[in-house]
Amino acid sequence: MRVVLLLAVLATVWWLRAHYRWPQVYVATDASMAPTVDRGDVFLAVGPVHHLRRGMLVLFPFEDEDGVTQVLRRVAGLPGDTVRLVNGRAVVNGRPEPWPFHIFAPKAWRSPYVRGGNLYTWGPTRVPPDSVLLLADARDALGWPDSRFIGPVPMSAVEAEARWLLWPLRGGRFLKSLRD
Numbered sequence: 001m002r003v004v005l006l007l008a009v010l011a012t013v014w015w016l017r018a019h020y021r022w023p024q025v026y027v028a029t030d031a032s033m034a035p036t037v038d039r040g041d042v043f044l045a046v047g048p049v050h051h052l053r054r055g056m057l058v059l060f061p062f063e064d065e066d067g068v069t070q071v072l073r074r075v076a077g078l079p080g081d082t083v084r085l086v087n088g089r090a091v092v093n094g095r096p097e098p099w100p101f102h103i104f105a106p107k108a109w110r111s112p113y114v115r116g117g118n119l120y121t122w123g124p125t126r127v128p129p130d131s132v133l134l135l136a137d138a139r140d141a142l143g144w145p146d147s148r149f150i151g152p153v154p155m156s157a158v159e160a161e162a163r164w165l166l167w168p169l170r171g172g173r174f175l176k177s178l179r180d
Helices: 002-019
Strands: 024-027 042-046 057-064 067-077 082-086 089-092 122-126 131-135 160-167
Touching: 024 160, 057 131, 067 082, 067 089
Parallel strands: none
Antiparallel strands: 024 042, 042 160, 057 067, 057 160, 067 131, 082 089, 082 122
């Protein structure tokens, strides 16, 4: 009986590990997702992500000359969506979205790196199949890298969903939800 119970537990653990990843703890190293997740905030993320939806916070790997970094961004557009920014506010399929955003340096609205040259009023762009459009909540150059700079991101590159803010406590709550 013990052997059967042990095998059942091992099979369950193996199945869970194969189909789900355990929550991972991350620390935001910059303010690119402020006001939702600020520099120094600690949050939990869970992956893989099976169903992407607009507004959710996700992690994807970004590689540059410094190596690979896990980047936290908001899903602004799904395949087939038309997305644009108007004075920093995301407009998806003609509807302004209520997601929080922040402009740290209003005079820094132009960047040679952004596709289209304007950080706050941008697009419209149609999201290709099998891709998502990801935006930082900070609409300045601090939002690098997001889809204004690097274009659409393959859906397969999205590795995890940020679900809970651990620290600092907001409203006296531990495990504040980051879901819409």
